Amino acid sequence: MEQLEKAVAKARAQRRIAQPGERRSPGENGTVFARATPPVYRETPVMPFRPAAFEANKVVANRPDHPVADIYRSLRARVQQRLLRDNRRSLGITSPGEGEGKSWTAVNLALSLALGENQTVLLADLDLREPVVARYFGIEPKLGINDYLQGRATLPECMVNPGIDRLVLLPAVGSLGNSAELLSSPQMSSLARELKQRYADRIIIYDLPPLLTVGDTIGFLPNVDATLLVLRDGKTHAGELRRAVELLAGHELIGTVLNAVH
Amino acid sequence: MAVMELERPTDYLAAFGRRKWLVLLVTLSLASLALLVATFWPPIYRSSATILIEEPDVPSDLVRSTVSTFADERLQMIEQRVMTTQNLIGIIDKFGLYESERKTEPMAVVVEDMRDMIDLGVVSADVNDPRSGRTTRATIAFTVSFDSNAPRTAQQVANELVTLYLSENLRTRQEQAAGTTGFLHEESSRLAGRIEELETQLAAFKAKYAGSLPEQLTINTQILDRTQSDMLEIRRQLQAAQERQIFLQAQLAQVDPYSTTSVTFDGKPLLSAADRLRALEMQFLSISATYGPNHPDVKKLKREIDGLKGAAGGGSDAVALQERRQAISTELAQMQEEHGAEHPDVKRLQRELSNVEAAIAEGANSASVAAASPERPNNPAYIQLQAQVNAAEADIAALKGQSIVVEAKLTAIEQRVMQTPEVERAYLEMKRDYDQTVQKYQEVRQKEGEARLAENLEAESKGEKFSVIEPPALPEEPVRPNRKLILLVGFALAMAAGVGSGALADSIDDRVYGQRQLAGLSGQPPLVVIPRVRNAGERNRVWALWILGVLAVVAGIVAALAYVHFMVMPLDVAFAMLAERFKLRF
Ligand SMILES: Nc1ncnc2c1ncn2[C@@H]1O[C@H](COP(=O)(O)OP(=O)(O)OP(=O)(O)O)[C@@H](O)[C@H]1O
Ligand SMILES: [Mg+2]
Numbered sequence: 001m002e003q004l005e006k007a008v009a010k011a012r013a014q015r016r017i018a019q020p021g022e023r024r025s026p027g028e029n030g031t032v033f034a035r036a037t038p039p040v041y042r043e044t045p046v047m048p049f050r051p052a053a054f055e056a057n058k059v060v061a062n063r064p065d066h067p068v069a070d071i072y073r074s075l076r077a078r079v080q081q082r083l084l085r086d087n088r089r090s091l092g093i094t095s096p097g098e099g100e101g102k103s104w105t106a107v108n109l110a111l112s113l114a115l116g117e118n119q120t121v122l123l124a125d126l127d128l129r130e131p132v133v134a135r136y137f138g139i140e141p142k143l144g145i146n147d148y149l150q151g152r153a154t155l156p157e158c159m160v161n162p163g164i165d166r167l168v169l170l171p172a173v174g175s176l177g178n179s180a181e182l183l184s185s186p187q188m189s190s191l192a193r194e195l196k197q198r199y200a201d202r203i204i205i206y207d208l209p210p211l212l213t214v215g216d217t218i219g220f221l222p223n224v225d226a227t228l229l230v231l232r233d234g235k236t237h238a239g240e241l242r243r244a245v246e247l248l249a250g251h252e253l254i255g256t257v258l259n260a261v262h
Numbered sequence: 263m264a265v266m267e268l269e270r271p272t273d274y275l276a277a278f279g280r281r282k283w284l285v286l287l288v289t290l291s292l293a294s295l296a297l298l299v300a301t302f303w304p305p306i307y308r309s310s311a312t313i314l315i316e317e318p319d320v321p322s323d324l325v326r327s328t329v330s331t332f333a334d335e336r337l338q339m340i341e342q343r344v345m346t347t348q349n350l351i352g353i354i355d356k357f358g359l360y361e362s363e364r365k366t367e368p369m370a371v372v373v374e375d376m377r378d379m380i381d382l383g384v385v386s387a388d389v390n391d392p393r394s395g396r397t398t399r400a401t402i403a404f405t406v407s408f409d410s411n412a413p414r415t416a417q418q419v420a421n422e423l424v425t426l427y428l429s430e431n432l433r434t435r436q437e438q439a440a441g442t443t444g445f446l447h448e449e450s451s452r453l454a455g456r457i458e459e460l461e462t463q464l465a466a467f468k469a470k471y472a473g474s475l476p477e478q479l480t481i482n483t484q485i486l487d488r489t490q491s492d493m494l495e496i497r498r499q500l501q502a503a504q505e506r507q508i509f510l511q512a513q514l515a516q517v518d519p520y521s522t523t524s525v526t527f528d529g530k531p532l533l534s535a536a537d538r539l540r541a542l543e544m545q546f547l548s549i550s551a552t553y554g555p556n557h558p559d560v561k562k563l564k565r566e567i568d569g570l571k572g573a574a575g576g577g578s579d580a581v582a583l584q585e586r587r588q589a590i591s592t593e594l595a596q597m598q599e600e601h602g603a604e605h606p607d608v609k610r611l612q613r614e615l616s617n618v619e620a621a622i623a624e625g626a627n628s629a630s631v632a633a634a635s636p637e638r639p640n641n642p643a644y645i646q647l648q649a650q651v652n653a654a655e656a657d658i659a660a661l662k663g664q665s666i667v668v669e670a671k672l673t674a675i676e677q678r679v680m681q682t683p684e685v686e687r688a689y690l691e692m693k694r695d696y697d698q699t700v701q702k703y704q705e706v707r708q709k710e711g712e713a714r715l716a717e718n719l720e721a722e723s724k725g726e727k728f729s730v731i732e733p734p735a736l737p738e739e740p741v742r743p744n745r746k747l748i749l750l751v752g753f754a755l756a757m758a759a760g761v762g763s764g765a766l767a768d769s770i771d772d773r774v775y776g777q778r779q780l781a782g783l784s785g786q787p788p789l790v791v792i793p794r795v796r797n798a799g800e801r802n803r804v805w806a807l808w809i810l811g812v813l814a815v816v817a818g819i820v821a822a823l824a825y826v827h828f829m830v831m832p833l834d835v836a837f838a839m840l841a842e843r844f845k846l847r848f
Contacts, residue, residue, distance in 0.1 A: 242783060243821075245784050258780050258790070
């Protein structure tokens with residue numbers, strides 16, 4: 001808790017320093033990576049999360065005393081271990097169907113990782129049909145990944161710090177309808193590549209759409225180093241699970257998470 | 263399809279955990295249904311009577327009862343007669359049964375329902391059969407019962423049914439006995455008719471072969487003997503007459519037909535033959551009209567006249583005959599006028615007149631013969647002899663005639679006697695038939711008498727009869743339903759159904775539950791298992807729901823109790839009723 005409050009206070013201070021006008025400089029597009037200097041999050045605007053949103057969305061990984069936070073710490077350890085062993089840095093989180101807890105798991109895992117020692121985390125919301133990551137944090141960013149994809153903003157401009165150390169969000173703003181072609185587009189591949197190259201020690205977590213209902217989720221998977229499959233207890237049908245496992249056969253599946261067990 | 267078979271006890275526990283609401287819902291609703299059924303199923307009361315089938319009072323070998331069907335069969339027959347739709351409708355009307363049902367259902371359905379409520383049971387026992395001396399299982403009594411939701415109705419209807427059974431038994435037995443009597447009576451009158459027929463046949467036979475009948479054989483033989491002796495006698499007389507004729511003819515040949523003397527041997531003036539003839543003829547006409555031609559006097563006169571005619575050269579005096587005719591016809595006309603045509607005297611006169619006219623006609627014929635005759639003999643001795651010869655000739659003729667008649671008679675009698683054995687055979691045959699029929703008739707008559715006696719026996723119900731040894735009582739406790747059993751079974755079924763529905767739901771549910779199933783399907787156990795997380799709002803909502811639910815249940819119970827208490831019956835009464843229904847004792 002203390003840590004959290006500190007983070008909040010810090011975020012507030014930073015917001016006072018950072019002026020909105022400074023973040024938007026025309027013609028920066030394409031040169032953003034050349035200019036980049038560590039630590040990145042200092043450049044990233046801070047929008048502190050609302051604890052009420054965490055409470056409402058049952059985000060618990062930041063609560064040290066919560067038993068589920070413990071579980072996330074163990075998940076964090078296993079994910080870190082599996083990724084760093086093979087020098088992998090990006091992790092796509094998906095599930096066979098909708099509403100199984102992909103976003104919730106992604107947020108909790110990202111939080112848990114960031115709150116651990118020495119691990120910077122980028123959480124990118126790639127579920128462009130219905131982006132929820134910003135909502136989970138209770139923030140309303142002006143720009144999102146869709147603005148970047150449509151060339152209206154640079155990538156750093158789209159990023160936001162929710163007021164937690166070592167955690168940067170790349171949210172999406174508003175629904176984009178058919179993300180079908182977008183996810184498997186070369187533009188997306190270059191985005192993934194850029195994000196990976198930019199910070200060497202950062203873990204990138206992608207909140208992806210469902211695997212079976214959205215056609216090109218599978219098309220994005222070659223851009224990630226590993227995949228985590230979330231299944232909701234008593235919701236996923238056996239057949240869906242089998243098909244999902246089949247689809248993920250060639251894509252480094254580091255494991256499954258059985259979510260929302262009664 | 264279940265994702266995986268349940269293997270460990272924990273699997274079952276987990277499965278129950280995820281189906282607990284379904285299991286609970288099904289179990290509770292079925293259990294409360296059972297409770298409702300057990301509580302509100304209307305009580306059915308049964309009233310039953312036991313009826314003993316009694317042996318006849320009169321020993322059966324004394325008067326053999328014609329009703330010999332077995333008690334079971336008869337019971338069935340009577341049941342069919344009692345259970346007619348008509349009878350049942352009668353009972354329904356009498357006691358106003360099934361009133362509400364009758365408004366909606368056709369009568370046939372109501373009667374069918376009523377039939378289901380009637381029960382007939384037999385009571386059997388090992389009895390010693392006095393006739394065969396063996397022990398057999400026999401129906402000695404039966405029970406009739408009626409089920410109704412009102413104890414009094416049950417009793418009343420059972421009573422009515424018992425009455426029906428008793429009277430139907432009586433009627434059936436009487437009918438059967440009467441049926442036997444009727445059959446025997448019919449048979450006896452048929453035989454009587456047959457006897458009558460045979461009798462007429464016999465009579466006709468006797469009439470046809472009258473005289474040849476065996477019992478007449480002796481008489482026939484006697485007659486035959488007598489006729490034969492008659493015949494001999496006639497032959498003897500005939501011979502005598504012929505001898506006399508020959509002798510007289512010999513004498514006649516020696517006498518001269520003509521003589522001058524007109525006196526007889528004793529000196530009396532001798533009537534000429536013609537005068538005598540005339541007198542005789544007058545006498546004959548008169549007599550033959552009075553008597554028939556076969557009268558001995560008439561015959562004698564006729565013979566004398568014939569003799570005289572021969573002697574006198576025939577022909578009566580035509581003048582005298584004419585005069586006589588005149589007189590008769592005058593008298594006839596007078597008599598006819600006085601007495602009418604049918605009077606015997608008139609008839610007699612008519613016959614005389616026709617005789618006289620015939621004589622006139624004959625006289626005219628013979629007058630020519632007489633005229634042709636040269637001369638008539640006038641010697642009285644000769645004439646007398648001549649007359650005697652003529653008489654002898656007539657005697658011969660008569661005897662010959664007699665002998666022919668007797669001979670014919672003799673042949674006829676001989677014929678009859680010869681026929682007798684053949685007639686006897688046919689006659690005996692008919693007689694045997696007749697006798698047999700009569701014997702049979704007598705037997706049947708005797709049986710009929712016995713049957714009539716037995717019928718009277720039945721009528722006085724001295725035969726095998728029903729007697730009520732246990733009349734229908736007013737039932738105190740319902741026979742149905744067994745509420746505790748309904749509850750027990752109902753609860754057991756409810757639980758089974760609950761668990762069953764849970765198992766079914768789990769078996770057709772192909773969603774993934776638990777890490778074991780997940781591991782089985784994905785090939786590896788999950789990295790982590792994350793429980794379902796609730797925030798404060800959700801926790802509160804769950805609490806609120808629980809509290810609301812409990813409150814609702816409590817409020818529902820209170821409301822139901824209040825409704826019962828104020829709208830149906832006071833709770834203590836209701837409680838007492840329930841205790842009584844479930845036979846709870848405190
Ligand atoms: N373990 C959990 N405990 C309680 N609630 C959970 C849990 N996991 C997810 N949820 C809730 O389930 C809902 C759906 O979760 P989430 O949005 O993460 O699903 P998703 O897979 O991302 O769905 P979509 O396909 O729409 O993106 C959210 O309201 C979330 O709060
Ligand atoms: Mg999502």
